[in-house]
Amino acid sequence: MRVQAVIDIPDRKTAFVQLELAVAQARAAGKRLVVAYIHLDRFFQVLETKGVTLGLEVLREVGERLARAGVGTKTKASVVCQVGANDFLLGQEVSGGAEDYGLIAQSLKYAVESPLLLDNCEFRLTASIGASVYPNDGRTSDQLLTRAETALAKALEQGGREICFYQEEDTERIKRGVAIDEALRPALYERQFSLSVQPVYRIDNGKLRGIEALLRWQHPTLGAVSPLELLPIAERNGMIVPIGEWIIRESCAMLAKMQKYGSEQLIVTVNISVEQLKDASFAGMIASVVMETGVEPACLELEIKESTLQPVELPLKMLTQLRAQGVRIVLDDFGSGSCSLANLQQLPINGLKISRSFIRHIDMPGAERHIVEMLIGLAHRLGLEITASGVEYIMQYELLREWGCDFVQGYMLGMPMQPDVLDLSSLRGVNKA
Structure with missing residues (x-):
């Protein structure tokens, strides 16, 4: 040999x-x-x-x-x-x-x-x-x-x-991935993308705090393409930057319209990628969008997944620029990655969103309920607000309220929906943030 x-x-x-x-x-x-x-x-x-x-x-x-x-x-x-x-x-x-x-x-x-x-x-x-x-x-x-x-x-x-x-299905998956890769650029310029929204509520009074913007893509031949399919491909081929800009522009324009029906402090949350933070023009683009749409920077909240942050490559400079502009930064899916307390203290963030994998079982005996209660207390001691996602049962909601969680979202409170389905009249009573 x-x-x-x-x-x-x-x-x-x-x-x-x-x-x-x-x-x-x-x-x-x-x-x-x-x-x-x-x-x-x-x-x-x-x-x-x-x-x-x-x-x-x-x-x-x-x-x-x-x-x-x-x-x-x-x-x-x-x-x-x-x-x-x-x-x-x-x-x-x-x-x-x-x-x-x-x-x-x-x-x-x-x-x-x-x-x-x-x-x-x-x-x-x-x-x-x-x-x-x-x-x-x-x-x-x-x-x-x-x-x-x-x-x-x-x-x-x-x-x-x-x-x-x-496995045989792997070949079909690869073929679909190639087709998605080829279709991404035309999809952006042919306006095939759309946004859904999911409401986020204050847990202390049950009033609407804001909405999370969610990307949707219905392709003429590929059918519905989920963010889980398209975003990793967009990150690899570089399309995440223009697609991400489109999402932010559309989200802020949508928020500006919604704010006419309620509080000027209503917040829109947008998920972003580490690849977007590597783009030197990202902070400038954000400043341009909020100026063009008339949205206050504090009404735009950017979520970045904890699991995508590498401790040795924390995008501190870009995050600091965004915070200086007044934009809110939230660490999403907290608890699913490896962000240490030392790294958490370095990050210029406003809040944490607890991973739904922890929320799922807090209404049952087990470690998850103790972990979530501890995370809420830790976040507050660090001066951070905390959101729980994936709330599906009333017992979960009651426990989170008892532990002092700030905001909640989930299917029990409202499933993702088209923006025009959201009852805008309910926005009039939104509290000041």
Whole structure:
């Protein structure tokens, strides 16, 4: 068995040739073949911190480990190649069924993730693995490799450090993703997007505090495309910036109209992406929009998910600019990410929105009710307002009111709706914020 040299990264041609041979051998022997595509997560950090020379040594050691992992299982690996800067391909015959496929993938993951000591430096790598199986998932090397890559894409979409085996529906999902990618730009300029709103209430008096603007897309052929589908794609292809600007402009224009029927302090909440905060013109765009629409900056609330914030890359400068303009900033889905108290103190935010995963079970015995009560108390001690989302039952509402939560939203209080369905006459009694 030969591990490809990592000093000069070979093209994929060698891997294709070896994989073709492995498939032919498996076919002749009546065996199955697991094809695994192994990706080293965030390997660029090794290169940036330790240098290219040591990084290449790490890659060489990983390749040798993968080769030994193949030899150490019941059957010898037929292929071990490096097919990219930090990607490896392995093909291995198996005699058993699905359980053996999983054991092979686990052995490869363990080979990569076991601590590695080189030049007095300890490396702890992580791997994402996508795999396909001959003949279940394909009968040619091209099919098997393509489907292993499809499975790897799924593993990476789930945050990495995962093992995913190819499933037929993955291909349809990928095709739909490509179609969404291609349709995003025309959708924006053909005005295919629309907004729904969900009301947010003050818990002390039950009066309307504001609305959350929610993106909707009904495509002529793709049908309804949810934000969960389109936003990650928009973040990858850069369309999140113009789409995000459209959402903010439409939300502020909608708010300006609504404020004519009620309190001038009614608030609109808009979800934003970390990618938007990286855009140097973002704060300027916000200032321009509030000026054009006549909305007070304090009536625009921007929500950013806690889980998307990386502690080492906190967008403090942009968030500080926005706060200085008077815009409200809220950390959304709080409790679902890894934001430490130290990071929380750094962030120039006005409030927190508790993850609905905690709210869901607060009316039942368990840790969630204690966690939520503690988070509400912590937020108030830090001078932050707190919103609970996903409120669906009266008992949840009563507990949140007892614990001093500030604002609530959820299906019990109002489902997402078209703006013209919202009863604007109810806005006249909104309290001053």
